[in-house]
Amino acid sequence: MEPQDQQVTANQQVTAKLQAPQTTATPAEFPATEADKIFDAKNLSIYYGSFRAVTDVSLSIYQNEITAFIGPSGCGKTTVLRTLNRMNDLIPSARVEGDVHYRGASLYRRDVSPIAVRRRIGMVFQKPNPFPKSIYENVAYGPRINGIRKKGQLDEIVERSLRQAVLWDEVKDRLGKSGLGLSGGQAQRLCIARTLAVEPDVVLMDEPCSALDPIATGRIEDLMHEIKSQYTIVIVTHNMQQATRVSDRTAFFSVLRNEKPGGNDTRTGVLVEYGTTQQIFEDPHDSRTQAYVTGRIG
């Protein structure tokens, strides 16, 4: 737990670092069986061109839990999150090594369609990004592309999704108005409703509250608790209080700097510690985790 710990490790080679023990085992006080495993990432490394953004991440995510990814900027939390529904495919230079299993099936096998993956694994983004369409059309968009055409059925889905996202009462009288006319918090809840409308299995959230005020943030956190029984949620957050408030498990990522002679430093994101949220915040096993969660920087 010495503050110097990090300094020392940072000067070592990346490869040496990778042998460092990682807490990927399920903590005993939080029983979760193999059957509850939604995601199982094994030795995941993600590259952007020749830059290795994330190195050797292994972790499991469990059903009907909220799993939080925390860590400093540039540590690859979002990158890892985006591999869980193949969003990184959209970045031409991105490349994934290792594998992620989703309910036992590999996400990165050759014959896997990213379209099929994303229909089951939805995503809410950092900045609210409603379509320049009406509120109704925003929510109905997903069901429509899944082939639902009947007006009655769509109406039902739109209302149910907006209710789930705790937005219905605020927008029920102006469903025909533009989704862009909503406030930041409302727009983000609209995006959540849009994601829930396709009834995904998993909802990935990439810092969903970073653009919102505390009241809107509180609403979204309440919403997460409410929908947890039906969905599995993975959330990336910069806000450690948020992680403690909403999540069951927390993964702490950090940046590993590998100093090379000539100033050609490389840096890469690594998973430092993964466990129940309580354990990560109250009894961190790694000195870097402790430094980060106690506010001594990571």
Added chain:
Amino acid sequence: MMAIASEQQTVDLREPGGWRRTKNQIATVGMWVAFVVMLIPLGFVLFTVIAKGASAISWQFLTGNIPINVLPVTFGGVGPAVYGTLVITGFASLMAIPLGVLGGIYINEYGGNQVLARVINFFADVMTGVPSIIMGLFIFTIWVLHFGYSGFAGSLALACLMLPIVIRSTYEMLRLVPDSLREASYALGATKARVTLTVVLPAAIGGIVSGALLAVARAAGETAPLVFTILVTQTLNKNLFSGANTALSTLIFQNATQPYTGAQARAWGSALTLIAIAFILMIVARLITARFARYDR
């Protein structure tokens, strides 16, 4: 409390020195001068054309047959030229706009960093700068020499002229669509075609349409590409695909060099008609942009 407040040194929030203010005034005056100077040729052109052309305009002028040059403007009209301009430009638009929009979509949505996309982009750029007379010559050699003069040859030349403008404007409009919208759609399990058709195009359609209409307006006024391709005739030729045709721009070109006042007056009237057509297209472009911008905010 009051005592403390009164003792407090007041902060000087006035503007320090006069030079910044002077610079501001110089720049403001400079911008106004530039604005007025810009308006002079614009206003003068419009004023002259309206002053000399307005008296010629009548329903008969817009629809009547072109009389011989010696007759005054009260006889006949420029109907065949109006017809020719509308049909030739219309057909050019039918060819160039779908092709150009698809090209723009390809470059921005599908091409990525592929060589083909970069080549098309580069040549579209170069082609926007090609003088229109070159387009006329090009169509003259590859089409007119083999199949003869026709309105369709003129359409081909105008389409060549419009194509790069449409490609470029479509591309620029698609580039403005934020990636976050594409990602939102992909994250719901949409295919690339879906994303393009249901999110990207609707978000950019206003700009694409107004860009296309600007290209139409530009083509409607072109003279050089038509001189080589439609020849010129004074009679109505309803067959777009064969025989010489006529258009407002070429009529202006011809009549302006005539010594007869009647022919000159018809040229002024045609000029005003052409400006009116361009004006109407601009208004339509604005209306369409506004119509599609309904959900922008």
